[in-house]
Amino acid sequence: MIPPDIPKLPGLGRTWYRRGAGYWLRRASGALLWLVLTAMMCAVVVELYRSFRVHLPPAPRVVWDWTQVAASCGFAARGWMRQRRAIREKLLNPPTPAQAWTDRRYDSRRGQNLGRAALIPALLVIPVVPSLFAWSLGTLAAAFTVREYPSEVGARRALANRDRLVGGQKRLR
Template structure:
């Protein structure tokens, strides 16, 4: 009979977002993956409404004949930025797959990302005017962000899964 210590070492490690569901890839695994991607896209889309509303304000000040041309230009820019974001996301995944994180490292990276959130930028007051100057480019930038999120999320296997699988297969 195998000892308890040897059976515990063969158990799959928990990784952020997926827990141990990555090992069997059952219904819970796919539910978590789809829910995470769906939530990210919904939040990015809601965040994207702000620049679109700002753009509508800028557009309303343009001469009447320019509306259609400017909207077509913004649509083309949005599509180009969306594709560019997808390519950036795929490059990020490829780089992470080249050196996948171990489960412990994945948790450390998650904690580091979380601790960096919510920190106020004390320099925003001086840069705020410049940000408003570039307000017409905000919708394409949000399209890039959505493309990058999709490029990173819509992969067959996450880098943290590869790292956990490698750690599980190591002697």
């Protein structure tokens, strides 16, 4: 049983403390959810790209397809490296449980005001959507393949500091 004073983390609850079957089930289910959403978005991206490429003449179409393959591979690798670097930086100064929840709230509200204003720019980038989507795939893959999330490291440090302070106060009395 996990002690009730262990803080909950976004997406992991209190399972991060023991890292047992529940923890790995939560991590796997989160990754599976994103995999399903990504697969659905991939279908949309392929259809958008097909709708663009049918308007190209045959010779430029082949060149454009190979350009997209090369750009997509490059962007996927770039997304992976950028996300790994960001995780490494967060591990150096991990968020406390309260900061993790604040970051989660901020991240979930960030893209809500786009609405119809994003429609025109979205239509303009249809020719390069596969490359942009490959970047997001690399970023997601890097985020889900880390051994330990920065929020877990921050929570462990916060618990260690709390225990050290509580232990120090007991010794002073």
